[in-house]
Amino acid sequence: MHFNDVGVRLLQVIYTPDKDQFGNVLGWIASIIDITERKQVEVALRESEQRLRWLASIVQSSDDAIVSKNLDGIITSWNKGAERVFGYSAEEAIGQPITIVIPKDRLKEEGEILNRVKRGEHIDHFETIRRRKQGSLIVISMTVSPIKDSEGRIVGASKIARDITEQKRNQEQITTLAREAEHRSKNLIANVQAAVNLSQADTPEALKRAIEGSGRLQMFTRYLSRHAGLVPSYRPSRHRSLLRIPRKTKRGCEWMVHKSY
Amino acid sequence: MTFPRTLAEREDTVVDAAVALRNDAETILANTPFLLTRCSSDLRYVFVSEAYAKMLGHRPEELVGKEIVKIMGETGFQTILPHIRNRRAFQ
Numbered sequence: 001m002h003f004n005d006v007g008v009r010l011l012q013v014i015y016t017p018d019k020d021q022f023g024n025v026l027g028w029i030a031s032i033i034d035i036t037e038r039k040q041v042e043v044a045l046r047e048s049e050q051r052l053r054w055l056a057s058i059v060q061s062s063d064d065a066i067v068s069k070n071l072d073g074i075i076t077s078w079n080k081g082a083e084r085v086f087g088y089s090a091e092e093a094i095g096q097p098i099t100i101v102i103p104k105d106r107l108k109e110e111g112e113i114l115n116r117v118k119r120g121e122h123i124d125h126f127e128t129i130r131r132r133k134q135g136s137l138i139v140i141s142m143t144v145s146p147i148k149d150s151e152g153r154i155v156g157a158s159k160i161a162r163d164i165t166e167q168k169r170n171q172e173q174i175t176t177l178a179r180e181a182e183h184r185s186k187n188l189i190a191n192v193q194a195a196v197n198l199s200q201a202d203t204p205e206a207l208k209r210a211i212e213g214s215g216r217l218q219m220f221t222r223y224l225s226r227h228a229g230l231v232p233s234y235r236p237s238r239h240r241s242l243l244r245i246p247r248k249t250k251r252g253c254e255w256m257v258h259k260s261y
Numbered sequence: 262m263t264f265p266r267t268l269a270e271r272e273d274t275v276v277d278a279a280v281a282l283r284n285d286a287e288t289i290l291a292n293t294p295f296l297l298t299r300c301s302s303d304l305r306y307v308f309v310s311e312a313y314a315k316m317l318g319h320r321p322e323e324l325v326g327k328e329i330v331k332i333m334g335e336t337g338f339q340t341i342l343p344h345i346r347n348r349r350a351f352q
Contacts, residue, residue, distance in 0.1 A: 004337075027300045027301040
């Protein structure tokens with residue numbers, strides 16, 4: 001209802017006729033309830049519920065495991081991501097201690113995490129090992145934050161965990177390959193250096209060593225090509241001997257020998 | 262307890278009681294937290310509760326006797342008009 005001085009108010013009104021002793025209507029009596037604030041609260045609650053549902057759907061559809069637990073370490077929520085990462089369904093996990101996913105040798109971690117959460121600390125990208133329902137171990141990156149109630153008291157913790165097992169394995173492979181490549185490139189440089197030195201040699205023996213170095217160089221080139229995906233298949237039987245010298249290289253070497261003498 | 266002896270005394274007693282009752286009723290109505298109005302058929306406020314006047318930022322005496330349309334404005338008045346018509350016809 002609109003009023004000149006205060007604008008719109010939402011009112012519930014019951015109109016009753018105002019009659020005199022003879023039953024003549026003199027006017028009316030209005031009994032009014034102002035529901036403006038109540039409606040505003042209802043609208044705010046509805047919006048808040050919508051926001052919560054929206055957030056819940058984000059949590060539920062996340063690929064990361066999002067889990068909450070109380071200060072006793074009991075699981076209170078478990079999203080679909082957690083089901084995928086740890087193998088337990090929400091029905092199986094909720095109400096259980098979080099230690100169901102912690103390997104025995106890491107149980108101490110949980111107490112430390114809870115103590116930090118109780119102090120209001122936020123733990124960011126903590127890498128650790130967890131155990132799946134089937135018993136296999138996975139590497140996870142975990143972020144833990146305190147959960148507070150409406151009065152600001154810490155009542156639990158939320159954990160967001162990402163399975164980085166595959167990522168870790170890839171990193172290890174890359175490290176191994178890089179180490180191997182470094183090792184081989186050092187060898188290659190040494191061989192090239194030797195070839196350069198020996199090409200200046202004026203004895204047949206010295207030249208033979210240069211030829212051997214050339215063979216290794218070619219083989220290493222093929223190895224790199226194979227690992228870079230440039231050559232689809234590799235037949236090691238053709239390259240059994242490091243002393244095998246490709247015809248072209250051999251001819252080049254013969255030319256070098258001819259030139260040397 | 263004394264009983265009035267004459268008719269005049271009895272009338273005085275009844276009138277006093279009625280006045281007291283009316284005062285009580287007015288006190289209660291004026292101070293109720295509910296929003297109450299009593300309006301005349303010429304579309305003016307006859308009585309408004311303290312709470313109603315307060316909602317509009319006025320004192321009750323500032324509203325009593327005023328035309329409803331002046332307080333509510335034409336837009337607000339149009340919203341209550343159908344209800345008022347019904348009540349006025351309710352005889």
